[in-house]
Every structure is written in structure tokens, then in C-alpha cells.
Amino acid sequence: MVITISRETGSGGHTIGKLLAEKLGYAFYDKEIVASAAKEMGIDEKLILENGENMSDQDYIDRKSGLIPHYKQPDVPYEEIKEAQDKVIRSIADKGNCIIVGRGADYILRGRSDVLNVFIHADMEHRVRRVQRHEGVTGQEERIQRELEQKDRSRTMYYRYFTEREWGKVENYTLALDAGVFTKTQCAELIVKAVEMRVIIE
């Protein structure tokens, strides 16, 4: 069973993925681990870390229109990064039980019946509070909110560019949870129950 976790920035999806990995005894893959797996395959991990699920609005427009300004050459080789990352993610999934956070893995692994796609979201208030705790700051709500929206936006553009689907659209996920309502442990427990149900069917 492969569980992909897509998440709004600051929603706690990464932590939920880790909790889930512990509960299920599954392997856990996030950005760093995908990048290091890519490295073993001879791909520059820095490229994956920086451009493995984010794309600016300007890059999106330039690339879709095919009019990449001359001064931008050579540009970020998104297509190569994507191809390498896809290869890594497919090979991870082939190894069996695992959890993959982000990277558009839900789309990369589409059509496989052993995949459960999870989306974690939370309202802005919860997400801002999470970042404040994480950064150890008080206040600065506006700056944090701007950064969270910007990050979600760059994930949306990356996903749209490569999948022509809309990121965070409910149809694409087997299970979507509001981590502003449920605690992280509860989210993990609900996903465990869903996984058990899927395993029974198989």
C-alpha cells in the first residue's frame, strides 16, 4: 500500500505522515529523502529540493506560452527535474508499503490500485499559529499568511503545469481531512482506519 499525502503549507501534513509511518510501520519519504534517492541515481539533489514541487507564476506563464525571455536562459530545467523525480517516486512505490509527502505523487502514481491519496488542509488561523510555534515567534500574522499563500500558490502552479489538474480539488483524493478540526493524532488514526479498509478489500 502506498499513501500519498498532499498538504496545504503549515497544515501539519508532514507531521501526520510521520505519525502514520510509525503507526503502520511503513517507510516514510519526504522532500529530503526523495532528493537523496535522486542523488543516488545521479541527479543533482539541490534541483529537486528547490524545484521539485514549486513553480512561480512567471515561470508558469513563460513556459506555457513557450516565450521564455532570453535573459532567463539557461532556465530551471523543470522537465528534467520532473522526469528524475517521477522515476524516483515510481521506484519508491514499487518497493511496497510507504508514505510519500508532496511531490505531486498522487498524479505520478495515478491508475495504480494500491494507492490511497490523502489531502490535509486547515484554516489559515491554525496554519499561522503552527508557523508561529515552529519559528518561535509571536505576532507577524500578516507576513506569515502572505508566505503561506505564496507557497500554496507555487505548489498550485507546479501541479497545474505538469498535471493540468487543479491542486487540492476534492475529486483527486481518496480521503481529505481538516487538520484544524482534528488533531494530528486523530488524522493519523482516521487514515490508519481507511488503510485497513483498503487492505481488506485487496
Add this chain to the structure above:
Amino acid sequence: MVITISRETGSGGHTIGKLLAEKLGYAFYDKEIVASAAKEMGIDEKLILENGENMSDQDYIDRKSGLIPHYKQPDVPYEEIKEAQDKVIRSIADKGNCIIVGRGADYILRGRSDVLNVFIHADMEHRVRRVQRHEGVTGQEERIQRELEQKDRSRTMYYRYFTEREWGKVENYTLALDAGVFTKTQCAELIVKAVEMRVIIE
């Protein structure tokens, strides 16, 4: 605890709501029951049955632009229907533990902390098969798909008109489930588990 269930047409959300009501021992409200509650309050139930969650593209455009063609007068009194229905739904929710299917109840009851909003969706193949079974027909996939899309569209326009939110957007739901992957019983079980978690928190 109030559980609202929004659902794609043909996804089985109505049946899941009924199963859930049995499992939890909660009251169950769907279109017919809301309409008959409205009748008791002196509102024409036919209006609720026909216009309680659907709006055509043309009605949406006419009303948003304020340019309702003369020949359409008197038009469907959507605002009055909505107001009556909202009143009914709020009074249902105030009575305590219940399940409300459709009617944009998630939006009507927004801001209440005792509400769990569920969205049920399924891929088109599953939905078409469900309708075939329900109608006792074979084939006719194209006609059925067209009708399902049309129905979802009219729910989308109704929801957009009154809430200025997008129907089926993951952020609006505490829990969203793919009823093409999980069986109806499994969906109900997952929701029960989620409800139990919420009740513990309260």
C-alpha cells in the same frame, strides 16, 4: 452534533447518510423531510423540492446581472425559498444530533462548532453504474453522464449564487471521502469514527 453531507449526484451520499443515521441513532433529514418541515411553517413544499439546491446557468446570470427578462416575470422566488429553507435547517440543527443531506447546509450552519461537514464524491464510472442499477437499465452511459454533470452543475450554480464559495472545494469540508474507493458501509464507519473523535473533544 450536526453532520452535513454534501454529495456529487449518484455518489451514494444519500444512502451513506441513512446508514450513518442508523449507526449513530441520529435524526435524518433530506430534501423530502426539509420540504415537509417547511410546509409545517407555511411554506409551499413544491418550491423547496424543485428549487432548494438547484439553479440553471441562465437563472444565475439573469440574477447576478439583475437583468431578468420581462417574459420571465414572475420568476422563481429563489431568495424567499432560500430564506425559508435556511430557517428550517437552523431549527433542525438546534434540535440536536442529526444528519442533513444537501441544501447547502454546510454554509447555512457555518461558524457553529458542533457541525461536521462531509463531502462524498466518486468517479464518473461508479456514479453511472449506480444510476443504471437504480433505474434498472443497461447501457445509456452517455445520457446518464450528461444528466449527472447537469445536476452537479445546477448545484454548483445554486451554491455559488448564495454563498460565493465554490461547491466541492476541499477547504469547506471537515472530511471528504471517495465512495468509488470505499464502500458505503466503510464511508459510514469512517464518518462514525470522525464523529466520535469530535465528541470527545467537545
